[in-house]
Amino acid sequence: MQLYPAIDIKNGQCVRLRQGQFHDVEIYSQTPSKVAKQWEAMGATYIHLVDLDGALAGRSVNEDTIKEIVNEVSVPIQVGGGIRTINDIESKLNLGVARVIIGTKAVENPAFIKEAISNFGADRIVIGIDAKDGMVAIEGWEKVSNYNAVTLGLQMKEIGVKTIIYTDISKDGMLQGPNIEHTRVMVDATGVDIIASGGISSLKDLEKLTDINVQGTIIGKALYEKRFDLKDAIELFEKGE
Template identity: 45%
Template sequence: MILYPAIDLKNGQCVRLLRGEMDRATVFGDDPAAQAGAFQAAGCEWLHLVDLNGAFAGQPVNAAAVEAILAAIDVPAQLGGGIRDMATIEMWLGKGLARVILGTVAVENPDLVREAARAFPGQVAVGIDARKGRVATKGWAEETDVMVTDLAKSFEDAGVAAVIYTDIDRDGAMGGPNVEATAALGRAVSIPVIASGGVASLADLIALRDTGAIAGAISGRALYDGALDLAEALTALEG
């Protein structure tokens, strides 16, 4: 299982939100590129980036910070937030991102996901953010009647690289991930599933890994708060 350290960007800063609420942001740093370099130095294989402003605006907002991160690292990075058309997908992949994450458009324009996955094999992931099993869109501000598993299954034949599943009620709350729901999703689809939201300790990572159904886990606040030591976690997951 791959551990993805998260860098969530708001107004050019590294932040973490509590349960996806933009007005409940904790700033952890003013230099996202330096943070990315520190994660790489600790041994991470991937980075997970989110343009929080972009998720609400529907277009890239923290592009300068993302570009600075890409210039500072050698490991692959994936980005979500505000990527809602083919031109933006092409732009980001052209700038060196390894993978784009399509969230809102996966619900509103699934054909775009399919088109992008065909055009860029292995470089398109679907981000599924949910409250109580129902998908939320537009930076988690709008809730739908779409069920998580139904949405994921609809992309089984599309060639997407991964599904990133976020339990919004757990995100940034340090209360532990929704292991059961994430593992159930992992078993329901053939697409690799990456867990996001609530990872607060090494025990949480081990619990996710030991399901045998989860390909990766994203952690943000626990790494910034010091509740999770990145190097130690990477070593444990290798073991």
Template identity: 45%
Template sequence: MQILPAIDIKDGEAVRLFKGDFARKTVVNSDVLGQARIFADAGIKFIHVVDLDGALDGRATNRDLIAALKVATGLGVEVGGGIRTLEQIADYLAVGIDRVIIGSMAVKDPAFVKTALEQFGADRIVVGIDAKNGYVATEGWLETSTVDYISLAKEMEKMGVSLFVYTDVDRDGTLTGPNFAHYERLVAELTTAKVIASGGIAELSDLTKLQKIGVAGTIVGKAYYSGNINLDQLKAFED
């Protein structure tokens, strides 16, 4: 199982939110590049980066900082937040970003995902499914749709999506443990696509449970920044 430490960027700093609430922001490192170097120096191979400003703005607000992060560290990087156009995706890939996450647009314009898959390939395009009470949240988690997470995942899989990041918004940043039932169902319902778990990781045992469920990867944010899980443990777990 791949372990992906998270860097969420707001106002040029690495932050953590509580349940996606922008008013409940904690700065975990004012130096985003410095935080990325910490991960690289620890032997981490891949990180998950979210442009929180971009999620609100609907554009790649922190693109230059994220591009600099990739160049400075050589880490594998997947990026989400504010991805609304094919031009944004092409630009991120052109500066070396490995995977681009499409979130809100998967609900609002499924044809956009199909075009992105055709143009860039399923190994570069990830669909991010963020849910509140099982229903997909969009626009930086500020809006909730009437689409349930399983229906969207199955629709996207038929379209050719091979990798999802699934986040239970109500668990994100809470250190209360992942929504294991949702991951069990999602893994069982999908036939070929893989799932990266995100949200609620509190301790090392959560990673073990997720691995047993069969997720392909897990994103670790607050559990690392709060000291519950250290980088040596994450690296050893992935190895």
């Protein structure tokens, strides 16, 4: 299972939100690139970045910070937040990120995802499905749509999507464990690579996610709050030692 330590960027700083609430912010570092280097030093083989300001604004906001991180580490990086046009995708890939994550736009315009895959290849495009009670949340989690998460997952698979990040936003930043049940349904129903996100608090949580065959897991607050050591987690779940 691939582990993705997360760096959420707001106003150029490394932060975490609780349940995706933009007013409930904790700042962990003024220099996100230092955090990225720290994760890499601990053995991270992939880093997950989110431009929180971008997600809310619907356009890229923290591009300089993202570029700095890309330049500081040698591991691949995936980036999400405010990517809504083909130009947005292109500019992110030109910064040197390995792949981009598209959320809101997948709900609003599936044809756009098809075009993105056709232009850049399925390996560079990841779909972020953020859900609350099984329904898809959009626009930086500010709205819950009337779209079922699994239905959207199946639609994305049909278009050619290979990888989906599935986030349960009621769990995110709460350190109460991931939503195993909903994540398992997504894994079993779609058959694509599912990256689980939201609520991971312990090595036990990672074990449960391994058991339901997710491709990877995004770990945020648990690392910042030192609930467990990234190095230990990588040895146990990524290297299988």
